[in-house]
Amino acid sequence: MNIKVTIMIMDRRPHVESNSAVKYPEDLFEIDDAETLEMLADPVRVELIERLIDPASVTEVAEAMGVVRTRLYHHVRLLEEAGLIRVVETRQRRAILEKIYQSTAKRFQPSRRFLAEASPRQAVAAIVDSAFTVTRADITRSFAEGRAGFDDDESQRTMMLNRSVVKLSGERLHELVTELGALLDRYDDDDPDPTAVPVAFLAVVYPSSRRAP
Numbered sequence: 001m002n003i004k005v006t007i008m009i010m011d012r013r014p015h016v017e018s019n020s021a022v023k024y025p026e027d028l029f030e031i032d033d034a035e036t037l038e039m040l041a042d043p044v045r046v047e048l049i050e051r052l053i054d055p056a057s058v059t060e061v062a063e064a065m066g067v068v069r070t071r072l073y074h075h076v077r078l079l080e081e082a083g084l085i086r087v088v089e090t091r092q093r094r095a096i097l098e099k100i101y102q103s104t105a106k107r108f109q110p111s112r113r114f115l116a117e118a119s120p121r122q123a124v125a126a127i128v129d130s131a132f133t134v135t136r137a138d139i140t141r142s143f144a145e146g147r148a149g150f151d152d153d154e155s156q157r158t159m160m161l162n163r164s165v166v167k168l169s170g171e172r173l174h175e176l177v178t179e180l181g182a183l184l185d186r187y188d189d190d191d192p193d194p195t196a197v198p199v200a201f202l203a204v205v206y207p208s209s210r211r212a213p
Helices: 034-039 043-051 058-065 073-081 112-117 120-144 170-186
Strands: 018-020 026-031 085-093 096-103 105-110
Touching: 034 120, 043 058, 043 073, 043 120, 058 096, 073 085, 105 120
Parallel strands: 026 105
Antiparallel strands: 018 085, 085 096
């Protein structure tokens, strides 16, 4: 499972005095335990990680998400304890010392050790369920807000959902995975166009359990 953090937040913070120790997120954070991976099955926590690619306070993230900040404190605490986000700065706001958080990395994935030690059921529950649960919640919200939909007009289509089962040789399967990865890499950076909107990708290619006829 790779969670690529590419959503950027416009910085609306006022200038204040601070003791800054801001660091750029690492490229990769490897997760060694099922409990941490299962935390990423929560859509709110994944959105927090995505939005905190840029440093922000809980108040600022709550404003961007359209929720009250008290709803986020529990999730922020769990993510910080797991090492998925970290405090990179503190700011004095009147009588309150405000913490500024940032995601630890741009990508999160299970470590080789976890994959070697976990049972197939445990690995699927921790990895696949997380990706699908978060994606389902995001699509549902996007439909409800009118951002996504199944439009019959191909010239206006902004969403694609497809499942196919085909028979491929090992060589062609490797070719498919390589080419798909290269295609997604082409769109890995934010578009500088001011009209650009956040777009989510979920790609899954695997040898099916279906028996060949």
